Amino acid sequence: MPQPRELLRQIPAVDELLRRPGLAPLWSEIGPAAARRVIAAELDALRRAPSPAAVAALEPRLVEAARRYRQASLRPVINATGVVLHTNLGRAPLGAPAAARLAAVAANYTNLEFDLATGRRGRRDRHLEPLLAALTGAERTLVVNNNAAALVLALNTLVLENAGEVLVSRGELVEIGETFRIADIVTRGGATLVEVGATNRTRLADYRAALSPRTRLILRVHRSNFTQEGFVEQPPLAELAALAREAGIPLLEDLGSGCLSPQPGMEGEPTVAASLRAGVDLVTYSGDKLLGGPQAGLMSGRAALLDRLRANPLYRALRLDRLRLAALEATLDAYGREAWDEIPVLAMLAGEGLEARVRAFATQIPAWLRAEAVPGESVAGGGARPGQRLRGLVIALAPDGVSAGELQARLRRAAPPIIARVGRDRCLLDLRTVFPGQEAELLAALERARRE
Numbered sequence: 086m087p088q089p090r091e092l093l094r095q096i097p098a099v100d101e102l103l104r105r106p107g108l109a110p111l112w113s114e115i116g117p118a119a120a121r122r123v124i125a126a127e128l129d130a131l132r133r134a135p136s137p138a139a140v141a142a143l144e145p146r147l148v149e150a151a152r153r154y155r156q157a158s159l160r161p162v163i164n165a166t167g168v169v170l171h172t173n174l175g176r177a178p179l180g181a182p183a184a185a186r187l188a189a190v191a192a193n194y195t196n197l198e199f200d201l202a203t204g205r206r207g208r209r210d211r212h213l214e215p216l217l218a219a220l221t222g223a224e225r226t227l228v229v230n231n232n233a234a235a236l237v238l239a240l241n242t243l244v245l246e247n248a249g250e251v252l253v254s255r256g257e258l259v260e261i262g263e264t265f266r267i268a269d270i271v272t273r274g275g276a277t278l279v280e281v282g283a284t285n286r287t288r289l290a291d292y293r294a295a296l297s298p299r300t301r302l303i304l305r306v307h308r309s310n311f312t313q314e315g316f317v318e319q320p321p322l323a324e325l326a327a328l329a330r331e332a333g334i335p336l337l338e339d340l341g342s343g344c345l346s347p348q349p350g351m352e353g354e355p356t357v358a359a360s361l362r363a364g365v366d367l368v369t370y371s372g373d374k375l376l377g378g379p380q381a382g383l384m385s386g387r388a389a390l391l392d393r394l395r396a397n398p399l400y401r402a403l404r405l406d407r408l409r410l411a412a413l414e415a416t417l418d419a420y421g422r423e424a425w426d427e428i429p430v431l432a433m434l435a436g437e438g439l440e441a442r443v444r445a446f447a448t449q450i451p452a453w454l455r456a457e458a459v460p461g462e463s464v465a466g467g468g469a470r471p472g473q474r475l476r477g478l479v480i481a482l483a484p485d486g487v488s489a490g491e492l493q494a495r496l497r498r499a500a501p502p503i504i505a506r507v508g509r510d511r512c513l514l515d516l517r518t519v520f521p522g523q524e525a526e527l528l529a530a531l532e533r534a535r536r537e
């Protein structure tokens with residue numbers, strides 16, 4: 086056994102490794118500065134735990150480190166979980182036309198804020214207006230970073246500026262995502278939250294009794310991410326709108342998942358158009374939930390209110406960039422043409438032809454995985470359609486010789502990574518969220534998973 090000091094002497098210098106013929110092409114790919122950093126990090130690790138085997142394996146380790154460096158951190162994965170709007174996996178995937186529009190706009194100058202007719206300065210929020218007016222009946226729509234931002238902008242403009250009160254039912258004081266709570270957004274900027282009714286029942290009379298000269302707004306929150314059943318009651322939207330009108334204050338509805346047109350798999354979901362018809366003054370909703378577009382927060386409603394929101398300096402900090410505007414316009418254009426198959430989220434929720442796909446796919450899976458098509462359930466996810474189960478067939482794998490959890494981990498390390506679920510000691514693949522064009526890659530990864 087060589088002594089540690091002797092081992093340390095065997096570790097090559099950075100410059101020598103930079104010149105090595107076997108490695109030089111790799112370094113020219115990532116550039117000299119990155120190459121030095123990658124080499125230095127590997128050498129540091131080696132000096133901390135020197136061993137003959139580690140010294141001998143230095144070259145392959147450098148190749149692997151350079152590969153890791155080159156690999157993007159944010160990259161596509163195959164979602165085999167069946168959770169259509171998986172927040173951790175980026176929610177709604179864009180349809181091909183929307184992705185193409187985004188790419189075209191990304192690599193070019195655009196008329197983002199330029200009026201091609203007059204040659205003067207234009208407005209970015211005008212591009213979507215005709216489509217959104219047709220789809221929702223709204224006088225005007227403004228678009229910002231996400232629905233949370235839309236809520237912040239609306240509350241900041243309509244309430245916080247003059248530190249008034251907001252009425253919210255106790256049954257709607259929701260937490261939207263990690264620690265983002267309706268109650269906190271309302272109170273953070275100095276407005277007073279006035280809780281109305283009880284957790285399970287809030288009547289119109291409760292709202293009426295809570296009105297005061299300082300009330301600036303009634304906020305209604307759609308239960309898009311949880312359900313209540315049993316002894317529950319809330320006033321119909323139209324009655325609440327009438328009360329707000331009578332009091333001379335706006336009714337704001339946070340519709341959350343924001344359905345534009347209920348398609349198969351989202352039956353009974355309230356639409357933006359229906360809320361506006363019921364008399365809501367301003368509706369906020371997400372672009373990347375049931376709408377199936379890019380991350381965005383849309384605010385549709387009365388022109389006078391939206392003009393005030395637009396004039397708030399916060400709008401500039403929250404507004405949407407041209408890439409997502411392009412993707413959103415293309416998605417809305419698909420709605421306009423009723424081209425449902427261009428919006429992946431809608432196709433996945435509908436799940437048409439899923440059973441036949443699952444059965445055909447299951448027969449191609451290598452025998453050692455002992456695949457079986459079994460009844461299963463997918464969910465919409467992403468804070469939309471809670472309690473709804475989308476029934477279908479899923480593929481259950483009981484691999485020979487490795488645990489379901491180990492197979493799940495191997496699939497996650499595949500290229501592209503495959504995200505699967507584990508249930509009752511089996512690894513579950515739900516093809517509802519796998520694009521038909523990804524099936525070959527999925528199959529190849531399943532074949533490779535044995536040898537890992």
Ligand SMILES: *Cc1c(COP(=O)(O)O)cnc(C)c1O
Pocket residue numbers: 231232233234259261306307308309310339340341342370371372381382467468469
């Ligand atoms: C999802 C959701 C939000 C937040 O929307 P983001 O686009 O994720 O910011 C707000 N309110 C409700 C009711 C929601 O369901």
